[in-house]
Amino acid sequence: MRTLGRWVALIHPRVAVVIHDLTMVWLAWIIASRLREPRMVPWWSDELWVVLIAQGLVFWRTGLYRGLWRFASLPDLWNIARGAAFGTLGVTLGLVLLSRLEGISRGVLALYPFILLVLLGTPRMMYRYWKDSRYGGVREAAERRVLILGAGRAGEILVRDLHREGRFKAVGFLDDNRALRGARIHGVPVLGGIDKVREIANEVAAEMLLIAIPGASNAQMQRVVELCEASELPFRTVPRLRDVVEGRSSFAELKEVAIEDLLGREPVELDWSAIRLALAGKRVLVTGGGGSIGSELCRQIARLGVERLTVLDLSEYNLYRCEQELRGAYPDVLIDCILGDVGDAATVDHVLELARPQLVFHAAAFKHVPILQNQVREAVRNNVLSTYTLAQACVRRDVESFVLVSSDKAVNPANVMGASKRWAELVCQSMAQTSPTRFVTVRFGNVLDSAGSVVPLFREQIRNGGPVTVTHPEITRYFMTIPEACQLILQAMTLGQGGELFALDMGEPVKIRYLAEQMIRLGGKVPDRDIAIIYTGLRPGEKLFEEIFHAQESYSQTSHPKIWLAQSRPVSSTALEPALQQAAVASRKFDQPGLDKLLAEWVPEYRPAAGEGTVLPFQRNVS
Structure with a gap:
């Protein structure tokens, strides 16, 4: 009984949202019908079953109920519009099968999706506005004022996530693209170029700088960091583009600028097809696999689909650490970690006989x-x-x-x-x-x-x-x-x-x-x-x-x-x-x-x- 209660409590908000949306579907159809028909349209008719079922299935399929009203935004409105459009097609098909659209005005089908968009979108936006205004004063006191360097895609994603988390308050963007000057991204203005970071940071009372330029070259990153250092404000950065592409990080993760961000070179273009072809399904041995280079070789090799990876290392601790990481990250790869000296002929013969690399x-x-x-x-x-x-x-x-x-x-x-x-x-x-x-x-x-x-x-x-x-x-x-x-x-x-x-x-x-x-x-x-x-x-x-x-x-x-x-x-x-x-x-x-x-x-x-x-x-x- 207690488990059932927890389950009901868990799904209750979703059920309420579904009931609300189906009610709005019914109301949108009634309003559209009464706007197009001079006669009094009844509050219920047989075609409403088709409308509710078709529209409800489309909304469920388009994922409308995965989002939270608390964070409703333009993507949610787009999802509603998409669901209303496809829903109208579903309703039309259902009514054709039911009654060949007898007694249904084509104008009702044209008005219905627009009315539905207003009826579903307005409550969501009002609810978010109410939540933001209710907790805005508390949040703003705890928020840290930040200036974002870079108004590109990474900056847009970052400011959106900052708004949701409530830990930071973005007070402006800086970007060297003059075409962006005066623009607003999620309500945050682009205030000027990055070279003006010190002056603008003082003007807007920024407490921290966030670097959102994941594709910056070495020289560009060095310049940006020098400007940040001159401002004497703390600064953080989003991960490099290659880390995001390879799934190791996301744009919204903030980290301290590391020396690799300044000295690391441009991403290397590799012929991954040739590398994968050479390694996939093969048995591979890496000696010194617990060291800095050896362990990274093991990671890269394991993710390319080898049949078996054997790691030989003389350091017990390095081998243990390497084994734990590889087994956790690549459970489908057969991994052998062997403690031994590559200069010992008996050890080498044993490893080669076991691994057959x-x-x-x-x-x-x-x-x-x-x-x-x-x-x-x-x-x-x-x-x-x-x-x-x-x-x-x-x-x-x-x-x-x-x-x-x-x-x-x-x-x-x-x-x-x-x-x-x-x-x-x-x-x-x-x-x-x-x-x-x-x-x-x-x-x-x-x-x-x-x-x-x-x-x-x-x-x-x-x-x-x-x-x-x-x-x-x-x-x-x-x-x-x-x-x-x-x-x-x-x-x-x-x-x-x-x-x-x-x-x-x-x-x-x-x-x-x-x-x-x-x-x-x-x-x-x-x-x-x-x-x-x-x-x-x-x-x-x-x-x-x-x-x-x-x-x-x-x-x-x-x-x-x-x-x-x-x-x-x-x-x-x-x-x-x-x-x-x-x-x-x-x-x-x-x-x-x-x-x-x-x-x-x-x-x-x-x-x-x-x-x-x-x-x-x-x-x-x-x-």
Whole structure:
């Protein structure tokens, strides 16, 4: 009985709305009939059954009863008009079947939908007006006055949702489109251009700025943020367009401006058909799948419909976190998460026998430059010998494709990490010469907010009140977002036929000082006033800026504008294998001097000192 009571209480408002609307249908028909017929029309007649049933079914089908009167708006009126029009067609058809329209004036059918629109729309709008006026004073006291930057589609959606939520009161729009000046969007005026944000914010007493330009380019977003910072008001932004398109966010979600919004590049256009064709229904292994790049690769691969995804990682916690996320987000994909060392031949053989992968993405590596500088044994063992162990096993198991995730630090390396990654590239190039497995190498630079990178370090330093440590005022690095890097890795995989070395277009390099200053400002502080920036000097093996290609590597564009192909320098397979065997023996003996010597022999450009880099065509300013 209690359950029945709850059910009745739940549906009661809807029932009341249905009764109201059917009453209005009856009244609209009577009014239309009496306007067209000089004689007195009775309050009830047989055709009214047809009118009520046909119109009621149309209203139910068009979803009229899903909306709430409290938030009635123009879309609801459009829904009523649509329902009245289709309802009239239904009524006409029903009356033709019932009586061939005998005794029914055609004028009644013409007047009926317009009268019905007025009778249904007016009560809804009056109810909303009454609710807004009743609670308006309370709400306005709690609302925060906001100025919205961007009067496009995202701004319109945002102001509509702000009106509904009642937490913020939009007092105006700013937009650089002069054609919008003086226009009103949901009653909110467009007051001027974005460059006037400081003056207009003072005039309208705005308490916060909301950036609603999800499609803004890097340069545009940097300009908008600088203007917001100059206003000294807090500001938030809607998500980037690609996050909305991919379903990760909606325009109405407000968030703090992140460093990715300023340094993240334009959305990359990918050939998703080719990527999906290469991955759908396949068995895939990702090594280092718990890391920053590895875990994002797993997410992208899982959503493309693979048959089985196997994740191998040495970190127990990273593997646990990766497994929980993948199983929750992709329940239809068969997922195996295995704890183990990719350099352990027994582990590799076991994983390949269990997973039988057709595609292998090798992202497992040590990458921290200062730590590896004095740990050559670990760098060679994990970055070089593990790659060799895995590559050999993949050839024995007839794996179709092997993708090595490499680094721009492998070019003219000034550190052990970069030299070890270059030697790993040579391993894959050598294997490609003699095996049917497609070996593809993808080289790129820093990714924003990856584990152990400068972004989380700066964030922690800012949280602790500083200082923020930068090694050199002129040091620069290439940056891309983790999703973009992984998407381009997948695209490069589809382009490779075997033996290729691809490099990703990293765009313009970013000064680390600029990165630090922007992160301080985004944290609501002023650089060198609230948070100090100090320079600690270049660390051993650290270069002022990185490169993408070696001088002896001729490069050319591929079919994708963001992916470049390097013509690899020749490598002797017969000489490489004995050197790798020597490295394995030296590793077991912990012979670091011997490993240093081998590393210098196989990567002769390795010079443990700061150096200068070359400029690629896509890095030059074209005038």
